[in-house]
Amino acid sequence: MPFEPPVVSPTTLPEAYAIAAATPHRPLAGGTDLLVQLTGEIGPPPERVLDLWRLDELRGIVIRDGTLELGALTTYTEIRRSAACLAHAPALVEAATTIGALQIQNRATLGGNVMNASPAGDTLPVLLALDAELVAGGLAGERTIPAAAFWPAYRQTAVRPGELLVRIRIPLVDGGQQRFRKVGTRRAQAISKVVVALAWRADPQSGRWRDVRLALGSVAATPIRAAGTEAVLESAPPTEAVADRAVEALIAELHPIDDVRSTAAYRREVAGRVLRRLLRDAGGW
Amino acid sequence: MTYRLTINGASTEVAVPGMRRLLDVLREDLGLTGAKEGCGEGECGACTVLLDGAVAVSCLVPVCQVDGCDIRTVEGLGRGATGTGATTGATDAATDAADPQLGPLQRAFLETGGAQCGICTPGMLMAGEAFLASGAEPTEQAIREAIAGNLCRCTGYTKIVEAIALAAARQTELGA
Numbered sequence: 001m002p003f004e005p006p007v008v009s010p011t012t013l014p015e016a017y018a019i020a021a022a023t024p025h026r027p028l029a030g031g032t033d034l035l036v037q038l039t040g041e042i043g044p045p046p047e048r049v050l051d052l053w054r055l056d057e058l059r060g061i062v063i064r065d066g067t068l069e070l071g072a073l074t075t076y077t078e079i080r081r082s083a084a085c086l087a088h089a090p091a092l093v094e095a096a097t098t099i100g101a102l103q104i105q106n107r108a109t110l111g112g113n114v115m116n117a118s119p120a121g122d123t124l125p126v127l128l129a130l131d132a133e134l135v136a137g138g139l140a141g142e143r144t145i146p147a148a149a150f151w152p153a154y155r156q157t158a159v160r161p162g163e164l165l166v167r168i169r170i171p172l173v174d175g176g177q178q179r180f181r182k183v184g185t186r187r188a189q190a191i192s193k194v195v196v197a198l199a200w201r202a203d204p205q206s207g208r209w210r211d212v213r214l215a216l217g218s219v220a221a222t223p224i225r226a227a228g229t230e231a232v233l234e235s236a237p238p239t240e241a242v243a244d245r246a247v248e249a250l251i252a253e254l255h256p257i258d259d260v261r262s263t264a265a266y267r268r269e270v271a272g273r274v275l276r277r278l279l280r281d282a283g284g285w
Numbered sequence: 286m287t288y289r290l291t292i293n294g295a296s297t298e299v300a301v302p303g304m305r306r307l308l309d310v311l312r313e314d315l316g317l318t319g320a321k322e323g324c325g326e327g328e329c330g331a332c333t334v335l336l337d338g339a340v341a342v343s344c345l346v347p348v349c350q351v352d353g354c355d356i357r358t359v360e361g362l363g364r365g366a367t368g369t370g371a372t373t374g375a376t377d378a379a380t381d382a383a384d385p386q387l388g389p390l391q392r393a394f395l396e397t398g399g400a401q402c403g404i405c406t407p408g409m410l411m412a413g414e415a416f417l418a419s420g421a422e423p424t425e426q427a428i429r430e431a432i433a434g435n436l437c438r439c440t441g442y443t444k445i446v447e448a449i450a451l452a453a454a455r456q457t458e459l460g461a
Contacts, residue, residue: 001313002325007303009349028347035306035345036326049304053350077339101434102412103330106339107346188433189328 002038002045009051013166016055017139021162025050029073029112032104058111058166061085067133067169072111074168077102079110089130089170091178091197095122098180101188111165117155117222120192120261124151124223126180128215129197132170138163154221173211175201177282181274185261192218193262196274200233208237214275219256219267228253229275238283246279247272288352292317293361303349308332310348311358319359319407323436330435333408334358340415340434359407362388362414390414390452399448401439408435413449423453 007028010016019025026046028034030053038045052058058073061082068088070079076096079085085093092110099105099113099122113123114134124147127134132147136159145158152158159165178199184190195217200209212233214226229250236242256267287300292315299314311317311334323331325344332343335357363386387395390413400406409432416423416431428449429442437445 001309002306004302004304007347007349009303009352028350031347031350032327032345035347038304038306039325051303051347051349100327101330102415102431103333103340103342103434104327104345106336107341188430 002035003040004038005046005049007049007051009054011054013055013057013137013164016050016052016164017137017162019050020164021139023048024161027052027115027164029053029109029115030075030107032100032108033112033116033118052164063088063172067171070110070168070170072109072114072165072167074110076100076105076108076110080105088172089126089178091126091129091180091199092123092170094180095126095182095195095197098122098182098184098187098190104189110168114150114168115157115159115165117151117157119154119220119222120195120218121223122182122192122195122217125195125197125215125217126178127168127170128223128225129199129213130170130178131199131213132168134158134165135167135169136160136163137166142166144169148225151222156222173199173201175204177202179278179282181278183270183274191261194218194267194270194274195223196271196278198275198278206237208235209233210235214250216254216271218261219254219271226250226253238279240280240283240285243276243279243283247276250275286349288348290348290351290353291355293357299348301348304347306344307334307346307348307351307356308343311343317358317360321404321407323404323408328436329405330408330412330432331405333411333435335411335415338415338418340412342434357411357414359410362391362410364388389455390417390449393448393452393455394445397444397448397451399440399445401437405435405437405439409437409445413445413452416449417453417456423450425450428453 025048028049028051058071060071062069079096113121127147134145134150150158181196182192183194184192197215199213201211212230214229217223229246232246232249251268251272254268256264258264286303321331323329327342327345334343337355394400412432412435421427428446
């Protein structure tokens, strides 16, 4: 049988903070990543586990202060069923729909995806493209970290020892558009070869794009923004000529690797094609 | 720690480590061997059970997270089934389609040839059961999405989809 580390299941957030501050614990949300690690086959299993599942303070989806706020324990099923998410974060709903299958979506959480910090984490490019903020809490209080600064290196997060991720905030953007595409081996249960999230606001007069955000997963050691490509698209209309330049810029700035799931060449090519199709659909050409 | 579980309608208590996988609690501690361990990493769905009515892979759920939960396993699908694991699942090749112990979905699997080697069958049945309970329109696409997390290497899925569609049609006829 797999390793069975000691676990504590606090029922209030202050209690959880106190436990996390006293001794290092691996936080456990929906378990869909952590339980796989109990075999010890993919690295040392966690020594002590802090089960967050009973912390109802970390659940729920609300609109507050111009943002869509999701508790860290929000499951993908809850995201799929949320009218607020559908209205304000359709790309996140799309990502939730493509993750695992129903068995995983019923347990796995947005906060778990954020904290697992896999470069293939499907929601992470969405959070980058939507300028999300991540709120970490601890005995010293809460602090807010922009998604752009949250994953500094491979499998690392900006959350400090003793802190827990408590919620995710996504700003509401009037007239904001967002798209999500995932390329994997099949439609369900696939770990991504390439993930693309794109967000923009179209200027109502000129049709030119503003505040363009293009984020990708599975093409670098962390989820990334494609800043060079964003610069090509910023203040430009989604024409075929602009798409040509944007795809060229994207292929030039991506440096993926060959691994068990795909090759660098395939990832670069597919990322370019996905971007071209998104621009073609938006531009109607 | 002691955890209180309701399994197939019967309350039970288990004194086990909190990080023990629900799959191991079911199979090793409670003798309910219907749920199968295929991959042990949430890819294959053979260990699918219902937690408060929702499908979950029991290999990825620690028992500390199901304290007080209503759990259903394949042992609970048959008529007159109890939490003791005394009834057989549809994987029993010798079982007759008319066996009164079989539930409607199990009978449909048997009639359409929805089970071959049987390893995926308990998980497929639980995914199918959750789909039937959801009241969703039983289109082929909806059924396929409902079992997208369950791998079968024998049937090619067609017979399984037919089985769930047949059970759905009968459920509608009964006005259930």
